[in-house]
Amino acid sequence: RNKQLQSDLDLPEQLQDFWYPVAFSSQxxxxxxxxxxxxGKPWVLFxxxxxxxxxVKDACAHRACPLSLGSVVDGCIQCPYHGWQYDGSGxxxxxxxxxxxxxxxxxxxxxxxxxxxxxxWPGRSVPEHNVPQHVTRPPDGFTxxxxxILEVPVEHGLLLENLLDLAHAPFTHTSTFAKGWPVPxxxxxNAARMLGGNWEPxxxxxxxxxxxxxxxxxxxAQPGKIERGARAASCKNHLHQLHVCLPxxxxxxxxxxxxxxxxxxxTKAVPGIQAFWAHIAxxxxxxxxxxxxxxxxxxxxxxxxxxxxxxxxxxxxxxxxWRNSVAAGSSAERAQAEAELRPMSAGELFHVPxxxxxxxxxxxxxxxxx
Numbered sequence: 321r322n323k324q325l326q327s328d329l330d331l332p333e334q335l336q337d338f339w340y341p342v343a344f345s346s347q348x349x350x351x352x353x354x355x356x357x358x359x360g361k362p363w364v365l366f367x368x369x370x371x372x373x374x375x376v377k378d379a380c381a382h383r384a385c386p387l388s389l390g391s392v393v394d395g396c397i398q399c400p401y402h403g404w405q406y407d408g409s410g411x412x413x414x415x416x417x418x419x420x421x422x423x424x425x426x427x428x429x430x431x432x433x434x435x436x437x438x439x440x441w442p443g444r445s446v447p448e449h450n451v452p453q454h455v456t457r458p459p460d461g462f463t464x465x466x467x468x469i470l471e472v473p474v475e476h477g478l479l480l481e482n483l484l485d486l487a488h489a490p491f492t493h494t495s496t497f498a499k500g501w502p503v504p505x506x507x508x509x510n511a512a513r514m515l516g517g518n519w520e521p522x523x524x525x526x527x528x529x530x531x532x533x534x535x536x537x538x539x540x541a542q543p544g545k546i547e548r549g550a551r552a553a554s555c556k557n558h559l560h561q562l563h564v565c566l567p568x569x570x571x572x573x574x575x576x577x578x579x580x581x582x583x584x585x586x587t588k589a590v591p592g593i594q595a596f597w598a599h600i601a602x603x604x605x606x607x608x609x610x611x612x613x614x615x616x617x618x619x620x621x622x623x624x625x626x627x628x629x630x631x632x633x634x635x636x637x638x639x640x641x642w643r644n645s646v647a648a649g650s651s652a653e654r655a656q657a658e659a660e661l662r663p664m665s666a667g668e669l670f671h672v673p674x675x676x677x678x679x680x681x682x683x684x685x686x687x688x689x690x
Contacts, residue, residue: 340440340532368408369394412424462558478615530642645657
């Protein structure tokens with residue numbers, strides 16, 4: 321069995337050395353707080369006196385009361401227990417009813433704001449690079465129609481592998497978007513043809529972006545209106561999705577979802593449209609969570625979810641190889657794994673060479689057998 325593909329439920333420390341988009345900028349208004357867990361530690365976001373985002377540990381240095389239960393006063397976060405205040409750098413600036421003690425601080429994380437997200441760096445080391453650019457930004461011509469945050473009781477790697485799996489849709493999402501979809505046959509292409517297939521009824525392009533993001537663009541067209549083998553770009557209308565799967569802690573994920581479209585822009589102003597999209601997203605995710613939670617339970621009992629990979633597991637395999645290379649601390653393996661992280665169409669995911677593929681082989685991903 322290939323150890324490179326073996327999943328686990330641990331959160332290796334090496335995964336902390338990345339920038340993580342942890343909140344939508346639209347959430348973090350002046351005077352507001354956003355709480356979150358990241359790698360098992362509680363944090364709270366707020367804006368300082370200059371309006372810049374800050375991230376401090378969600379525990380007062382005095383008696384460990386959650387600061388998020390308090391309020392933001394003049395750009396400082398105030399503990400609800402005894403009124404101690406902290407600025408965006410984590411320094412205590414006020415201690416009512418007692419002599420002020422210098423040097424009292426709470427832990428902080430490096431913070432940046434870009435492309436409509438607040439990003440933090442949870443690693444112990446100083447950030448080696450700036451926030452990735454053009455990763456979370458909607459494509460040109462697209463308008464954001466929905467932003468949603470869900471807390472889900474599954475490990476973030478298992479959820480990422482689920483989101484990178486197209487083959488489950490006609491079996492899992494029978495009550496939501498895939499109702500009535502046909503089960504796709506194996507898609508075969510001649511070697512001379514470009515690998516860009518159409519998984520009816522819609523062409524889909526999908527990619528994993530380190531450390532925890534799945535981006536997908538769905539081309540929308542009426543069945544029979546596009547040629548077989550077309551990519552999403554050949555369609556007139558498109559829906560773009562961004563899923564951010566934050567490792568909240570062991571067996572817990574904070575999911576940030578953003579949906580954008582390049583058509584029907586007027587619907588953004590329809591009253592209640594955000595609630596509508598949130599309802600749909602929760603329904604779809606609910607169908608997935610039943611399965612992923614079941615996988616997690618079986619893994620805790622010793623099961624191996626990568627015992628027999630097949631052709632359409634390509635993206636999940638590439639994510640798992642990348643994650644395991646990060647955990648191993650091998651820069652060479654990580655560079656090789658990251659070189660394989662490119663967008664793929666549904667046709668590529670279902671593509672099987674003319675000579676076929678044996679159970680346990682992941683075609684077009686290289687020799688993964690020991």
